[in-house]
Every structure is written in C-alpha cells, then in structure tokens.
Amino acid sequence: xxxxxxxxxxxxxxxxxxxxxxxxxxxxxxxxxxxxxxxxxxxxxxxxxxxxxxxxxxxxxxxxxxxxxxxxxxxxxxxxxxxxxxxxxxxxxxxxxxxxxxxxxxxxxxxxx
Amino acid sequence: xxxxxxxxxxxxxxxxxxxxxxxxxxxxxxxxxxxxxxxxxxxxxxxxxxxxxxxxxxxxxxxxxxxxxxxxxxxxxxxxxxxxxxxxxxxxxxxxxxxxxxxxxxxxxxxxx
Numbered sequence: 001x002x003x004x005x006x007x008x009x010x011x012x013x014x015x016x017x018x019x020x021x022x023x024x025x026x027x028x029x030x031x032x033x034x035x036x037x038x039x040x041x042x043x044x045x046x047x048x049x050x051x052x053x054x055x056x057x058x059x060x061x062x063x064x065x066x067x068x069x070x071x072x073x074x075x076x077x078x079x080x081x082x083x084x085x086x087x088x089x090x091x092x093x094x095x096x097x098x099x100x101x102x103x104x105x106x107x108x109x110x111x112x113x
Numbered sequence: 114x115x116x117x118x119x120x121x122x123x124x125x126x127x128x129x130x131x132x133x134x135x136x137x138x139x140x141x142x143x144x145x146x147x148x149x150x151x152x153x154x155x156x157x158x159x160x161x162x163x164x165x166x167x168x169x170x171x172x173x174x175x176x177x178x179x180x181x182x183x184x185x186x187x188x189x190x191x192x193x194x195x196x197x198x199x200x201x202x203x204x205x206x207x208x209x210x211x212x213x214x215x216x217x218x219x220x221x222x223x224x225x226x
Binding site: 004006032034036041042043044045046049089091093097098099100101102103104105106 | 144146148153154156157158161163169172204212214215216217218219220
C-alpha cells in the first residue's frame, strides 16, 4: 500500500509559467515532508521541506504548500525554467521513525523553452 | 569532493554472485541511509545507521542483504547470491542527524544477468 502518492507521472509546462506538482499521503503520523529533484544518472537533490506545524514554506522560486486536512502537499515553481526539467519526488517521515523517508514514485517535469 | 561518494557507479554481475557496494558519506554526517530504486519506482528505504546505535534494518528485503558501517564513516552494502530482482539503483544518503535533509550520492546501478 503506497503511503505517498504522486498521481501524475509527467507534467509539461511552458518556460516562465507556473509548475504545480502534487503529492498525496495516507499516513496521519507523517509530520515532515520534503521535495527532491533528480536528474538522470544522478542522486536526488534536496529542494525544500515543510513541517506539519506550517502550511507554507518558500525558498526562492520554490514554494511548498501543505494541507493537512486533505493530506495533500504541492510544490509550486515560479517561473519555471528549462533547467527545472527533472523528476521530482515528494517524501514524508513520521514522528516515530523520523529518519525513514517514504517516497512517492515521482513526477517527470518538462519545461518547454 | 564534498558530497556523498558511492562506488562502483555501475556493476554487472551474474546471478548467484555476491556484490559489495560502498558509500562514503559527507564528513561530519552522523546518519547514513541506504535506499533502492527499481525502474519506474520511488526510493525504497533499506537501512539506517546513526552513530553507535544499533542500525534499523527493517527495510532489508531478505537475509541475503546486509550492511555495515565501520568507524562511523564508510558503509558497505552486501548482497549475497544475487537474484535478477535485485537489479536496481542503490542509493546512499547521509545527514547531520534526525530531521536534517538527507544528501544523496549518485548511486550504484546494479544489473544482474
């Protein structure tokens, strides 16, 4: 049973527009969420995180929103750039096993010039 | 370099052989993790080391898998009597501690013939 789901395997957006990547989770014990970006043949790179005590965290062009009641988080990239084209993974961890990240299956983002 | 280093980057071996994968974490990082990514899937947690504490091996898929971390630094993941389903990218990560972002190496791509 997948505890972290990324239901869109791919997303294509025009350069300069907003990219919105979505993630849903089922485990109500999750209290820490992260987004990673992955290029081919490289390891995932940490982008941004959010604790369940917040509903928004912003870092430059990247903003993560958390809706605890809906068990949903999203990553907004504004404005999108061609270099943002990569696979994006959301991950979550629970209070009682905070070191163990549970990953979604990823969304491949393509930003068209 | 300053990042997590993994070797080899690629490994092709015959079914039934043993393999050993190596991870050199970021200096000063006390926590070390191994994950596995099968084709088209998210990352799957395998094992976690934190300082001198007993490791959490709960993600290891079978007793053919083992890992050790010597001197609180370098770690090796060993797979005995490899099977075709062991083919995957094995990723190592390290972090400063609990709830600190995990920083990943580029992985070892393991192919079992």
